[in-house]
Amino acid sequence: MPLYDKQTIKIYNSLSGEKDIFKPLNDGYVGMYVCGPTVYSNVHLGNVRTFMSFDVIFRYLKQLGYKVRYVRNITDAGHLENDADEGEDRIAKKARLEAIEPMEVVQRYTVDFHNILNKFNFLPPSIEPTATGHIIEQIEIIKSIIDNGLAYEVNGSVYFDVHKYNETKQYGILSKRKLEDLIHNTRALDGQSDKKNPQDFALWKKAEPQHIMRWPSPWSDGFPGWHLECTAMSTKYLGEQFDIHGGGMDLKFPHHECEIAQAVATNNQAPVNYWMHANMLIMNGKKMAKSTGNFILPNEIFSGENPHITKAYSPSVARFFMLQAHYRSILDFTNNGLLASEKGFFRLMDAINLIDDLNTSDASTFDVSAWKKKCYDAMNDDFNTPILIATLFDAAKFINQVKDGSATVTKEDFELLKETLYTFTFDVLGLVNVAKENSSTDKLSGAVEILINLRKEARLNKDFALSDKIRDELAEAGIQLNDSRDGTTFTTN
Numbered sequence: 001m002p003l004y005d006k007q008t009i010k011i012y013n014s015l016s017g018e019k020d021i022f023k024p025l026n027d028g029y030v031g032m033y034v035c036g037p038t039v040y041s042n043v044h045l046g047n048v049r050t051f052m053s054f055d056v057i058f059r060y061l062k063q064l065g066y067k068v069r070y071v072r073n074i075t076d077a078g079h080l081e082n083d084a085d086e087g088e089d090r091i092a093k094k095a096r097l098e099a100i101e102p103m104e105v106v107q108r109y110t111v112d113f114h115n116i117l118n119k120f121n122f123l124p125p126s127i128e129p130t131a132t133g134h135i136i137e138q139i140e141i142i143k144s145i146i147d148n149g150l151a152y153e154v155n156g157s158v159y160f161d162v163h164k165y166n167e168t169k170q171y172g173i174l175s176k177r178k179l180e181d182l183i184h185n186t187r188a189l190d191g192q193s194d195k196k197n198p199q200d201f202a203l204w205k206k207a208e209p210q211h212i213m214r215w216p217s218p219w220s221d222g223f224p225g226w227h228l229e230c231t232a233m234s235t236k237y238l239g240e241q242f243d244i245h246g247g248g249m250d251l252k253f254p255h256h257e258c259e260i261a262q263a264v265a266t267n268n269q270a271p272v273n274y275w276m277h278a279n280m281l282i283m284n285g286k287k288m289a290k291s292t293g294n295f296i297l298p299n300e301i302f303s304g305e306n307p308h309i310t311k312a313y314s315p316s317v318a319r320f321f322m323l324q325a326h327y328r329s330i331l332d333f334t335n336n337g338l339l340a341s342e343k344g345f346f347r348l349m350d351a352i353n354l355i356d357d358l359n360t361s362d363a364s365t366f367d368v369s370a371w372k373k374k375c376y377d378a379m380n381d382d383f384n385t386p387i388l389i390a391t392l393f394d395a396a397k398f399i400n401q402v403k404d405g406s407a408t409v410t411k412e413d414f415e416l417l418k419e420t421l422y423t424f425t426f427d428v429l430g431l432v433n434v435a436k437e438n439s440s441t442d443k444l445s446g447a448v449e450i451l452i453n454l455r456k457e458a459r460l461n462k463d464f465a466l467s468d469k470i471r472d473e474l475a476e477a478g479i480q481l482n483d484s485r486d487g488t489t490f491t492t493n
């Protein structure tokens, strides 16, 4: 009996608003599509978080024995600046600013994306299609939607007729929005648009003369709409209906709503059974985003060169930090959070590194089978990685107790413990057993942390002369202390 038949996974489905029992369309197989990056800039840690959530889901489904086809695309055209139908193509804009070809932009940032994901120990998806490689498929879908009376052409561009669609189907089914409310909340047309209604969205846009990224079509030389790309690529590789579609929460509307409308308008059936949305990484109370400048790059975490952090962190520590939050919770990026995760990560690795030194005996003082079940239960409950990690710490504690003689384990339980611990730590969570770094920056952080704690004690004792002395003398030595609600961090100059 395959492992997946022994486990029941529940997935929070944005479509139903509930945790649904996961039942794939074809027994033993899973089709999963995740919206990939728009490759016009370096991926930031927020992007990485969303992709990491799905990397772990992919890993767990594979661990259960499913044959998973995981498709994650590369958006290399058609994603306009404001996520709507106006504004410049993000990639073309970058190419213009840097005086290089759009495909040079695409190449540069696709390579960066892969490098970063490799450093974080991501598994490659099964297929990584590009939008520009699927223009023909997109044109075919537009033709079907026009034939079905749900899209119209104006001046070489083609728009999806949201109002017409909503007469018989439900636009807003995923994001729980009502078309009447959307109408109420949008500005009146300024007369510049070709659209019948502001809620309509572009399937094909005629390219202005200066627009370099253009392809021939029955309507004009132009380019496809961003939403259409994902419909074309998911349908091509996973079929008209597939199991899981994922992406960040910010893509639910309009992007995923439009994907549903396009697929229903083409095939008259809902394309996806389980819609999954990952929550945002925030920093300083705001969403991490390229456009606002409120972001941190993964390489800055690995080098420690960013004012938000006091030291370098290994990719596995950053991975551990992100997986200590559930994928549907908001995660606040802070240096203190990373420091705490680093301690936890090495506590777990230290226990794993001890395991082969353990002596076994005739009885176990820990129910390893029940513990193993808890690991699976955590992941079966909507991929709850924080609960899984807490459960792994139960094992770490037990290992330390066996080591110091206050607990015992049988040979059989030892084998089960080791195998399960390795499976969940390395195969499912994708952590890497890196050696504890002992660089001079780490030593400096350790020393400053001691002074920060002494200063805290001084303040609690109302010895403000001492606390100020610590702060001022550190400043003279080129180390600034920064106090905030979350505690004190430091920066060096």
Ligand code: AMP
Pocket (backbone or CB within 6 Å): 035, 036, 037, 038, 039, 045, 046, 047, 048, 049, 050, 247, 248, 249, 250, 251, 279, 280, 281, 282, 287, 288, 289
């Ligand atoms: P983009 O390249 O902008 O299309 O984004 C790629 C992926 O990153 C999408 O799934 C977004 O939802 C996701 N994303 C963007 N910002 C964040 C953030 N701050 N936290 C988590 N995911 C994000």
Ligand code: ZN
Pocket (backbone or CB within 6 Å): 034, 035, 036, 230, 255
């Ligand atoms: Zn998409």
